[in-house]
Amino acid sequence: MLETVKIATADLEVGMFVSALDRPWLETPFVIQGFRIEHRAQIERLLEYCEHVFIDTRQSRQPLEKVQRTARLSQKRIPLAQIFHDRDLLGYGDQAAFQEERPRAEAALDLLINDLCEIFEDVGRGGKINVINLRKSVEPLIGSISRNPDACLWVARLKHHDQYSYEHALSSAIWAVALGREVGMSRQDLRSLAMGGMLMDVGKLRVEPELLQAKRSLTARESAYMQEHVTYGLQIIEESGIINPDIINMVAHHHERHNGSGYPLGIRGERIPAVARIAAIVDTYGALTSDREYAAAISPSNAIRVLYEARGLDFQTELVEAFIRAIGVYPAGTLVELSTGEVGIVVAEYRTRRLRPKVMILMDSDKHLLPSPTLRDLQAQDDATAEPLVNILRSLEPGAYGIDLQNVATLSGMTGA
Template identity: 45%
Template sequence: MLELVKLSPRKLEVGMFVAGLDRAWSETPFKAPGFTVQTQFDINQLSGLCEFVFVDKHKSLTLELDADGPESGPSKATKRAIPLPRPRLEKSQYLEGRELTPYKDQTDWAKEYPQAKESVERLYESVKRMFRSMDSGDRLDLLSVKQSVDPVIDSVARNPDTCIWLARQKQSDQYTHQHSVACAIWSVVIGRQLGLPKTDLRSLAIGGLLFDIGKLRVSDELLTSPRRLSGAELELVRQHVYFGAELAREKSNVNEDITAMILQHHERYDGSGYPDGLRDDEIHVFARIAGIVDCYDALTTHRSYAPAIAPSEAIKQLHEVKDLDFQAEIIEEFTQAVGMYPAGTLVELSSGQVAVVVSNYRARRLRPRVILLLDEHKRPLASLRWLDLSRATHDERDKPLNIVTSLAPGSHGIDLATIDF
């Protein structure tokens, strides 16, 4: 029988089983549906992330609690229900009224890369200027933003892998700017997968750039703090969605789709999100997309309070919260768009060599094109070596050659930002 006790993370002890959080599992480095506290480090991490947690008394190895205490009691605890099976929705149902047309790759990776690189670099510089300008109280130059995102949209439409690669090349000291650019790219990638027209792709891109703009009004100390935030501090951080909507309205004339992405990207499909506890189709479909890309990019990026995880692990975690945090169909479309090994993913091969994924074949996602970086002893290779796993099925010893695992960003000291062509 399930019996949950609500606790402050500071009252946790090693051996307790944490079965629920006051936020989505996907916003933390911990995996659903729960885990046993192993170390004080686990407690410190939870204290920095959560105001309260739910502990399962029957699964805990140690639990000395008064169930009638002010912070506990199974009768008072609320847990997230497992979503009931439901009929699968077609794109035309949750994108009603939008014209959908499938996209096809028009260029290969090598041909697209120079254009994509120039476009993404220009967008990154534009975002830095935009944040500085709005932080100074200036009006958002929406025309300039549109001009900056359009080349990226065109590149993703021709071949998304090049921009996906560039979205993975991140610098830890520029998280806010990198996150905004990456979320714009991921949003357009999902939009392309769904077959949305360019006007909608532009809204997705601008919304991806702007949905965290409200953090300009929140102190960096709170945004990057590894310590547990107080209730008042957590509430202030959550106010960034309102600050962002106000800034967007004051500084520019953005459309409803973009405003919804700003206001609702922390809403969750089961109603457990904020600020309004919206659920299902009460959440604007572009905000549902924004929530997924925000979560995915955060999970795969080093942050002050959590290390980056491998893209395949992030995809796995998204699937674990289908119809809890995010709409199942959109998670599946995102997975189809990027694959388990998106461009820019570090992987280890069955040969022991380490490589980085460069591009995918839409029909053979598990056998992408890669660049070998380290030999079987994890020593750097003298020069970059391209390998097409769709053709290279065996290694030099005639043994089957496959990807055995994806690696967390930065594994073996590899910095993707230093790789160029």
């Protein structure tokens, strides 16, 4: 059972133990990282700096049931607009052009991949997560996505790791930060989302490899055992000394579903922590768009369609719609066929015209590979000309027409995309 709960500052009571704030401690006058509320003046002081805080139920003087009930009632009164900061106030918006940001995104991902592999290998050998290194390595990623998420999404689609767990962890971090950026979460919260996205399936390192690699449907007993990766993940988090409640909640609840059909607790709706609702969306999207032992990847746009059809059922509607806004109907890296018959790969999106991104043309209308790829900006077409507008006809499954995304990395450098 989780021992840390999120409570709106206005709902705090004397006796509760504050273990974390919604902002860095150094930005506040509170000199100790964790304190018990002894009088109302402390609550008034907290109200000046924080919208919500995190309460350690173990160190609170109030009964566990009362603290948890207060947390549930508090969350019901906090709409998304207050849980997540105002996006405009934070100044989010593309601060760098795609071409400018792409090399920085690649450097950020290379650093993160190296650190992530090292962390997973250490945990696989029974070691602990190096939290300090992980926190440092996610900073360039957060900076890149904050400046221009398309660049990072594009580079991530071209990166490939032999092990699904590494690739899924990296992708989940990227998509979680992109979604957090879209709904206006603070830099500190984006950091938590990145770390939680990378670690939410870390418990699978303690699941039998033969089961993870099974190319068949699992039995009921095997499925129940597989679900234990959540428990194992929480154990690894605790052993590593991680106390960030957002990371803990992402590990604990990323398989919960909006309608209560998930596991391990079967909680529903607003009882699922907001960061875990984000984790559920990016975890599912990542699974759908990746080749796994028992299922082939589907195109990013088809995965978006699956999520959209599950809105209000498996996932919170507002967050699904925000995710689509964040990564686009045709996310960077999607293979597409144009109305001309040409085949290309989406390079960058536009926040205002999602159906007309930049596309790197790889094949002509007869499906012959071009000797040199060309870049076409579908938004730059002149609506006033007599020529018919070129649109995306459909998205293609990964590997269509024998196109290997890993080879596109070299091609993209030739085009200056």
